[in-house]
Amino acid sequence: MNISEINSTSTSLDLKNLKRGPIMFALIVGMFVAALNETLMGNALPELMKSFGVSAATAQWLATGYMLVVGVLVPVTAVLQQWFTTRQMFLSAMSLFFVGTVTSAFAPEFGVLLVGRIIQAIGTGMLMPLTMNTIMVMYPPEKRGGAMGLFGLVIMFAPAIGPTISGLVVDGLSWRWLFYLVLPLALISIIVGFAVLRNVSEITKPRVDLFSIGLSTIGFGGIVYGFSKAGEHGWSEPEVIWTIVASVAALILFVWRQLLLKVPVMDLRxxxxxxxxxxxxxxxxxxxxxxxxxxxxxxxxxxxxxxxxxxxxxxxxxxxxxxxxxxxxxxxxxxxxxxxxxxxxxxxxxxxxxxxxxxxxxxxxxxxxxxxxxxxxxxxxxxxxxxxxxxxxxxxxxxxxxxxxxxxxxxxxxxxxxxxxxxxxxxxxxxxxxxxxxxxxxxxxxxxxxxxxxxxxxxxxxxxxxxxxxxxxxxxxxxxxxxxxxxxxxxx
Structure with missing residues (x-):
């Protein structure tokens, strides 16, 4: 596709009166709570093991499961952003994150807590690439470095302070406060996003290749799961070996299929x-x-x-x-x-x-x-x-x-x-x-x-x-x- 072709498709999007400041505020607050949430559980695991009577191997799924779901969902967002507007994607992602946080905060048992974390991860997996794509479209090339720097501040700083906040909260309050404290920030992001967010992406509604999504899920999800298990139990475990072999095979098929499709799920071009x-x-x-x-x-x-x-x-x-x-x-x-x-x-x-x-x-x-x-x-x-x-x-x-x-x-x-x-x-x-x-x-x-x-x-x-x-x-x-x-x- 040449530059003139891209110009002709992009002019349908009116970006000249876009209010970048409020949109960036909504995106950054949303990304802050999502990124913070990735490391917030670390210091709380011993307390959660005690509260729910579960082993360390079970409790670690609060972190591993979160990373696994994000790893599976991110590849699909390229297609989702061509089917749904920026506003729909952002509000859906933050609403899911909010629901997951509420579920986790009031979880009566470990299984419910894990479900809440997975719902949070679905929202995070949608939000991360959406935020980057929105910044890339909103700002001209000569200003993108500064805008992406603000994004970088959030995704690097928030996880860094997560363990400290977690330790402080767990020492002085209930572990449930790790979720209570996140709720107001998530709600602010939803309200601001609802008020100011506009669409900045081209909605083309391409045909969705379900087989590619399946291969992507098995491939990327299997890689994350297999290597996480290897770090936990070692490389000689049959579960680790076969998971990694199956995921690599799925990824090879995924790449091959994307190169054949006219509208790939993930365009490797x-x-x-x-x-x-x-x-x-x-x-x-x-x-x-x-x-x-x-x-x-x-x-x-x-x-x-x-x-x-x-x-x-x-x-x-x-x-x-x-x-x-x-x-x-x-x-x-x-x-x-x-x-x-x-x-x-x-x-x-x-x-x-x-x-x-x-x-x-x-x-x-x-x-x-x-x-x-x-x-x-x-x-x-x-x-x-x-x-x-x-x-x-x-x-x-x-x-x-x-x-x-x-x-x-x-x-x-x-x-x-x-x-x-x-x-x-x-x-x-x-x-x-x-x-x-x-x-x-x-x-x-x-x-x-x-x-x-x-x-x-x-x-x-x-x-x-x-x-x-x-x-x-x-x-x-x-x-x-x-x-x-x-x-x-x-x-x-």
């Missing part, structure tokens, strides 16, 4: 654009590296430094705050200088930070840990949202929903793979250390074994981050495929 393809791979590697710190640092602080969950959350909080502050700053810098100028220094900072983390042991100070984590978050913020913006900028407008769905899906899968990978490396490092120890039962040796396993995981993180840095060297300034469209709309 987005990968024809070099910057988008490069950014997609780079973000997968960066997300896996980011997860290495998000998972390993709490384990290190609680298992090696012997800190409480609440204190470990407080130690990570400054990094989360700095990351939130840096996201819009990085967006503005991207608008001015482009991706390469930000990505190379950012990836260097990530590599050096991870290398420093490999040197941590039971004698490490919390102050040094805070400093290294803040540096790491600065590096991540210089790359994460600017890279997504640069990749999507190169796509023509009709591929925006597919591009956002592809990137969000890949990030979910990368998170699942990263979780399993680093936990398995850590576990093997622990076992290897204790097998060579003269006193493997002593508390001191157990602590050293855990530190050794975590250091091994960080070394793998260093290698992956170096790979991302090498990819970053190939980044070049790419011309937006939709500058003409935006300029035409603003002149009209």
């Amino acid at each position: 987005a990968f024809r654009y070099p910057t988008f393809s490069l950014v997609a791979v780079l973000l997968v590697m960066l997300m896996m590296t980011f997860f290495s710190t998000a998972i390993m640092l709490p384990l290190f602080m609680q298992g090696v430094l012997l800190l409480t969950a609440f204190k470990s959350g407080l130690i990570l909080l400054p990094g989360g705050i700095v990351n939130g502050i840096m996201a819009p700053v990085a967006g503005k810098l991207f608008d001015k200088f482009g991706l390469r100028v930000l990505a190379i220094p950012g990836l260097v900072i990530v590599v050096v930070s991870l290398w420093l983390l490999t040197r941590f042991d039971e004698a490490s100070s919390t102050g040094f840990l805070v400093t290294v984590y803040i540096a790491m978050m600065i590096g991540v913020s210089l790359v994460m949202m600017p890279a997504q913006t640069a990749g999507l900028n190169q796509l023509p407008r009709h591929l925006f929903p597919h591009g956002t769905a592809i990137l969000n899906t890949l990030l979910q899968v990368a998170g699942a793979i990263g979780t399993a990978l680093y936990i398995s490396i850590m576990s093997n490092g622990q076992k290897n250390y204790l097998s060579g120890s003269s006193d493997p039962q002593s508390q001191g040796e157990v602590v050293k074994a855990l530190a050794n396993g975590i250091n091994n995981a960080f070394w793998v993180g260093v290698v992956i981050a170096l790979g991302a840095l090498i990819l970053g060297l190939f980044l070049r300034k790419a011309k937006s495929q939709n500058v003409t469209i935006i300029e035409s709309e603003e002149r009209s």
Whole structure:
């Protein structure tokens, strides 16, 4: 499809009088509560296990099930956005999230709580790519970095403060307050969205290929589930092996079918654009590296430094705050200088930070840990949202929903793979250390074994981050495929 063809279809959407501020407010509040909810359960799991009398393996489904549903639903949003207006999608997503939150808050038993979390996840899975797509359409290319920076502030800052808020609430109040506190914010987002949100996407109502949706569900859902189980039980479990094999086979069929369909569920032609393809791979590697710190640092602080969950959350909080502050700053810098100028220094900072983390042991100070984590978050913020913006900028407008769905899906899968990978490396490092120890039962040796396993995981993180840095060297300034469209709309 050429530029003139895109222009002819997009002029039916009157965006010249669009009130961006109120729309951004509704989107950001909605994304804040959705993103916060992803990490809000972590410190509450022991209390929930006690309240409902369930095991850790059962309770962890409150987190795993949430990630699984989001991973399954995100690929389908590209089609949903062509069938329903932006307003319908947003209000449906936030209404589902609100219903799920109410269900969870008043759950009389664990099964009801899990159902509530799944309903929340359905809303989140719809909301994430919808928000990115709406921002990409509302703003011209030269202003998208700043707008995506605000989006980045939310999706990076909210999960970072989740464990701290969770620990504080659980220590002083009932776990149900984790949901009570979210309800007013979700309601505000619904009310504002109802009042100001307008449609910014082209409604084409394409034929929906149910077979593709089935393959997508099995493939992406199976990958998230299989790798999550691998991180929990190990790679040798038959359930893990067969789930991953089946999901990979489904994904191969899914890709093959999308290339044959005239109107695919997920248009993989987005990968024809070099910057988008490069950014997609780079973000997968960066997300896996980011997860290495998000998972390993709490384990290190609680298992090696012997800190409480609440204190470990407080130690990570400054990094989360700095990351939130840096996201819009990085967006503005991207608008001015482009991706390469930000990505190379950012990836260097990530590599050096991870290398420093490999040197941590039971004698490490919390102050040094805070400093290294803040540096790491600065590096991540210089790359994460600017890279997504640069990749999507190169796509023509009709591929925006597919591009956002592809990137969000890949990030979910990368998170699942990263979780399993680093936990398995850590576990093997622990076992290897204790097998060579003269006193493997002593508390001191157990602590050293855990530190050794975590250091091994960080070394793998260093290698992956170096790979991302090498990819970053190939980044070049790419011309937006939709500058003409935006300029035409603003002149009209």
